[in-house]
Amino acid sequence: MKRVDILRIVLKVAVEIRGFIISNLGFPSRELYHIRDRDENFYMLGSMGLCGSIALGLAVSSPEKEVIAIEGDGSILMNLGSLATAANIRPPNLTILIIDNEAHSSTGFQPTFTAGVTDLAAIARGAGIEDVVTVRDEKELESRFFDAVKSDKLSLIVAKSDKSWEDVPIIDLDPLLMKKRFIKAIRADFEG
Amino acid sequence: MRRNKYKTTQSPFNWMNDKDMIDTLIVDAMLAGGIDFFCSLPCNMLAGIIRIIDGRDDLDHIPITREEEGVGIAAGAHLGGKNPAILMQNSGLGNSINALLSLTTLYRMPLLLLMSHRGGRYERIVAQMPMGDAIIPLLETLGIDYCSIFRRSDIASIRVFAKDAILKSEIKAVLLQKELWDEES
Numbered sequence: 001m002k003r004v005d006i007l008r009i010v011l012k013v014a015v016e017i018r019g020f021i022i023s024n025l026g027f028p029s030r031e032l033y034h035i036r037d038r039d040e041n042f043y044m045l046g047s048m049g050l051c052g053s054i055a056l057g058l059a060v061s062s063p064e065k066e067v068i069a070i071e072g073d074g075s076i077l078m079n080l081g082s083l084a085t086a087a088n089i090r091p092p093n094l095t096i097l098i099i100d101n102e103a104h105s106s107t108g109f110q111p112t113f114t115a116g117v118t119d120l121a122a123i124a125r126g127a128g129i130e131d132v133v134t135v136r137d138e139k140e141l142e143s144r145f146f147d148a149v150k151s152d153k154l155s156l157i158v159a160k161s162d163k164s165w166e167d168v169p170i171i172d173l174d175p176l177l178m179k180k181r182f183i184k185a186i187r188a189d190f191e192g
Numbered sequence: 193m194r195r196n197k198y199k200t201t202q203s204p205f206n207w208m209n210d211k212d213m214i215d216t217l218i219v220d221a222m223l224a225g226g227i228d229f230f231c232s233l234p235c236n237m238l239a240g241i242i243r244i245i246d247g248r249d250d251l252d253h254i255p256i257t258r259e260e261e262g263v264g265i266a267a268g269a270h271l272g273g274k275n276p277a278i279l280m281q282n283s284g285l286g287n288s289i290n291a292l293l294s295l296t297t298l299y300r301m302p303l304l305l306l307m308s309h310r311g312g313r314y315e316r317i318v319a320q321m322p323m324g325d326a327i328i329p330l331l332e333t334l335g336i337d338y339c340s341i342f343r344r345s346d347i348a349s350i351r352v353f354a355k356d357a358i359l360k361s362e363i364k365a366v367l368l369q370k371e372l373w374d375e376e377s
Contacts, residue, residue: 022268042271046294050264054295057268057276060252061229065272081257082264089254179299183271 001138002164003099004031009142010070010097011035017149019066019095020186022055024048024075026106027165028099032070034168039185043171043178049078052086052096059091062186066093066149073100073114080123086154087128094155095148096124101161109163121158131155211373215240217347218306218368222277225354227304228252229274231262235281237308237368242279259284263291263303270301275358277304282311282367283323285330292363293334300361304354309340309367314374331365338365341372 011032014021021041023029029043044051055069076083076098086094102115114120124132131153135141141159148155218241229252232242245253252274256262259280266276278284285292285307296303310317311324331338337356339349350366357364 044295046298047264047291050260050267050291050295053261053264054268054271056254057229057265057270057274058272059268060254060265061269061272061274079258079261079264082261085254085257085261085265175299179271179301183273186272 001136001141001159001161003028003101003105003161004035004164004166005138006099006141006159006161007032007070008035009138009145010068013142013146013149014040014068017066019068019149020058020062020182021068021070022051022058023070024051024072027168028070028072030168030171031166033171033173034166037173039181042182043173045171045175049075050082051075052082053079055094055096056082056086056089056091059094060089063091063093065186067091067095068149069094069096071096071098072105073098073102073120074104074112076120077112077114077118080127083124083127083129083156087124090154092152092154095145096154096156097145098156098158099161100158101163103163105163105165121156124156124158129154129156132158134158134160136160212240214344214347214373215244217344218341218350219244221347221350222304222306222354225304225351226275226358227277227354229266229269229276230254230279231256231265231276232279233259233262233281233284235308235310237310237370237373238279238281238306241306245279259287260291263288263296266303267295267299267301270303275302275304275354277306277354279306280308281320282307282309282327283320285327285365286323289330289334292336296363302357302361303363304357305336305363305365306350307365307367309369312370314370327367336363336365338367340367340369342369343372343375346372
């Protein structure tokens with residue numbers, strides 16, 4: 001699977017269920033922004049490793065919302081403790097998707113340890129997350145991802161991806177305005 | 193409504209001594225300042241405060257594995273409408289600096305850092321000394337406003353700092369000093 005095709009599927013499901021996305025920095029966020037920008041997308045610009053943590057904080061504080069973290073293999077390896085935290089807090093409205101291309105794609109595809117002997121799904125299970133699945137094609141991703149966001153339990157999907165990237169520009173949104181429209185979307189939903 | 197609350201071990205003691213009273217005053221000051229979401233990593237000095245917060249079903253409390261993770265969780269809590277604080281040793285600031293700047297400050301988010309200030313003349317753990325000495329110059333370099341709490345009468349500043357963090361959408365730091373719990377009442 002190309003990463004941009006994984007992101008298209010995630011976005012399609014997110015739009016359908018009004019899911020709130022926390023998106024990892026670098027090319028994943030740029031590609032997501034390029035496919036379709038929406039108020040319910042929060043694009044990280046720095047703080048690599050904290051995507052799942054931001055999503056956890058949002059999921060706990062907004063229990064009525066579906067929250068989706070778009071992680072990468074490089075970023076989750078920077079914050080493996082966050083899997084233990086998520087497993088113990090167990091927010092039922094949180095889905096963590098790890099796009100695993102076995103490389104740091106935003107800096108030139110230097111290999112990560114998932115190209116070696118490391119298995120992120122096994123780590124997630126070992127952390128205590130029960131609903132963990134690895135997917136390798138688009139059809140399986142769409143069905144598993146839809147089930148995961150609809151389910152009433154914490155879920156984690158490892159989507160194995162090609163080393164692909166789209167030549168898309170950097171995100172030209174002001175961070176403060178992007179945050180404000182995200183919060184507005186959360187609140188509007190709450191009041192509506 | 194809380195779900196799946198993570199429970200830490202509760203103390204068998206339910207009487208209140210002077211130390212408990214100080215811990216209660218600190219929690220009350222944070223709550224009065226508007227804080228309603230807590231992440232924590234333990235410290236001997238923070239144990240009583242964490243126990244009180246964990247015992248309150250109306251407050252969100254997430255124990256964390258590393259301080260930087262707490263900065264991420266706090267950012268998410270803010271997006272969800274909460275006003276977060278992180279309870280940690282001052283050494284944890286060193287584990288959090290990039291996130292505090294490239295997440296909390298970049299997106300202008302409120303955050304109260306309630307830190308035990310280890311090091312200093314009462315410290316028995318030698319490894320606490322370097323960060324204990326560096327913490328104030330670090331906070332100044334990072335442009336993070338801070339206050340030190342030495343006495344019971346200083347605790348009111350915690351409410352002001354919490355309120356300011358929320359009103360100004362910025363990071364405020366509180367350093368709890370060992371002397372606070374040793375003060376004669």
